[in-house]
Amino acid sequence: MEMLFATSPSWGITVVRVILGVIFFAHGAQKVFGWFGGYGLKGSTGYFVSIGLPLPVAYAACFLELLGGIGLVLGLCTRLAALAIIAMMAGAIAKVHWPHGFFINWELAPGKGHGFEANLAFIAMAAACVISGGGASSLDAVLMR
Secondary structure, X not given: OHHHHOOOOOHHXXXXXXXXXXXXXXXXXXXXXXXXXXXXXXXXXXXHHHOOOOHHHHHHHHHHHHHHXXXXXXXXXXXXHHHHHHHHHHHHHHHHHHHHOOOOOOOOOOOOOOOOHHHHHHHHHHHHHHHHOOOOOOHHHHHHO
16 A cells, blocks of 8 residues: 555645646547547547547546546556556557657658657656655545545
8 A cells, every 4th residue: 555655745746746647637638528629539549540540448538547647647646647657658658649750740741640759758757656655735635634
C-alpha cells in the first residue's frame, strides 16, 4: 500500500499532477463522450483501429485517458494513473508522432502531423508523478494518514 499511495508533501508535484490530469481528462472526454469538439467513442475507436490497434486496445486507450486524468486531478492512485499516461504517450509516439519528427507542426503544414515533443513533456510530467506520488492535497496523501 505504501508503494502505491505514499507521496511527497510537495506543492510543486501537486501542480504538475493537476495540470497533467486536466489535460488528460479533457482529451479522454473528447474520446469517450465527444466533449470539447471530440469524435466520441465510436469515432475515436474507429481511428485507432484504422491505424492498426485492436479494438479492445482502442477502447482501453480512450478510457485510460479519461480515468487516468480523473485519477491525476484527484491524486487518487497517482502512480498507476501516471504509468497509464506514460504507456499511452509511448504508444502515441510509436503509432502516430514518430514519423513527423520531434517538433509540433505549429505552421499546420498540410500533410504533416505533429512531432513527439509534447508527448515527451507529458511523459516527463507523468514520470515525476510516478517518482513523487500525488503531492500535497491528494487523496493518496489522505489515504496514507
